[in-house]
Amino acid sequence: MSFNLSKAIVVTSVMALAMLSAAQTAQAVAGPLEKASSAVGAPISLGSSIEAGQKLDADEYLQSPNRRFRLYMQKDGNLVVRDGEQAVWESRTSGAGAFAYLQKDGNFVVRSTSGKALWTSKTGGAGVRLTLRDDGDVVIRSSSGEALWSWKSSSWRLVTDESLKAGDYLRSLNRKYLLHMQADGNLVLLNEAKRVLWHTKTGGNPGAFAYLQKDGNFVVRSTSGKALWSSGKSAPGGTLYLQEDGNLVIRAIGGAAVWSR
Known part of the structure; x- marks a missing residue:
């Protein structure tokens, strides 16, 4: 029986190319092994x-x-x-x-x-x-x-045991409303046109401050500690919010509104 060496080489070469092509295709689908391993445990x-x-x-x-x-x-x-x-x-x-x-x-x-x-x-x-x-x-x-x-705007709320001293303010997240503790002792809520929407009527008491007490009551006090105005509501651990609609609200820990102006 005669043996054609050149034909055998051609056939072998074709088979080798086919196997190489299949291996390259499999690698392309799976991706390089080292990259796949580095992804394990990634964030x-x-x-x-x-x-x-x-x-x-x-x-x-x-x-x-x-x-x-x-x-x-x-x-x-x-x-x-x-x-x-x-x-x-x-x-x-x-x-x-x-x-x-x-x-x-x-x-x-x-x-x-x-x-x-x-x-x-x-x-x-x-x-x-x-x-x-x-x-x-x-x-x-x-x-x-x-x-x-x-996290960028903590200036739109007060948590219990925090206060607004003369010159301090809260500003709503949309920046349309401002709750300002004025130097004359009046706590004033303003819109972006600087129109007064609400105030505590406590002017004439320089140095007064607004304080959200631990019991959740929001109080304006004089420098001597006298209560000049109060929300009259208790919500231990509550938070005072100046909302984007301009409302000032005290919410209990569960989120329920206990006072608003």
């Missing part, structure tokens, strides 16, 4: 927002729609907003395994593995949503769309 994105009842575990993050910012629950227990590699806000918490939880009661809390609250937004209400925006701000809104908390 996990949960989109740009979470709903009540959802959480960020260690090494999980939210990313702004423009992909510039991340709200990252670090492995060391610190919750951080990052602009690229730069931290622009942090909860200043620590502890391996800590997680950030948007509770069903509307409060956003960083908790340790044992469940201890390490940091809280002190917000409340059913159906809240937390969003990382394109400007890097993290905003918690109620089911009706009302802004309840933002």
Whole structure:
């Protein structure tokens, strides 16, 4: 039997090329092995927002729609907003395994593995949503769309045991309303046209200050401590908000409004 060496070489070459092509195709589908391995254990994105009842575990993050910012629950227990590699806000918490939880009661809390609250937004209400925006701000809104908390703007609310001294103010998130503690002792609510919408009528008391007491009562007091005006409502642990609709509201921990003007 004769054997054609040149034909055998051609056939072998064709088979080798076919096998090489198949291997290249498989690699193209799977990707390089070293890249696939490096993805194991990589931080996990949960989109740009979470709903009540959802959480960020260690090494999980939210990313702004423009992909510039991340709200990252670090492995060391610190919750951080990052602009690229730069931290622009942090909860200043620590502890391996800590997680950030948007509770069903509307409060956003960083908790340790044992469940201890390490940091809280002190917000409340059913159906809240937390969003990382394109400007890097993290905003918690109620089911009706009302802004309840933002790391960039803490000047639109008072928590218990905080006060507004002469010259201090609250400003709504949309910047349309201002609650100003005037030097004459009058607490005044103004719109963007600087028209007075409401005031405590406590002028003539220079140095007076507005104080959200630990019992939740909002009081204007003179320099001697005398109560000049009071909301007359109790909500221990509550928060005073200057809302985007211009209303001034005291809300209990659960989110219920106990006073408004």
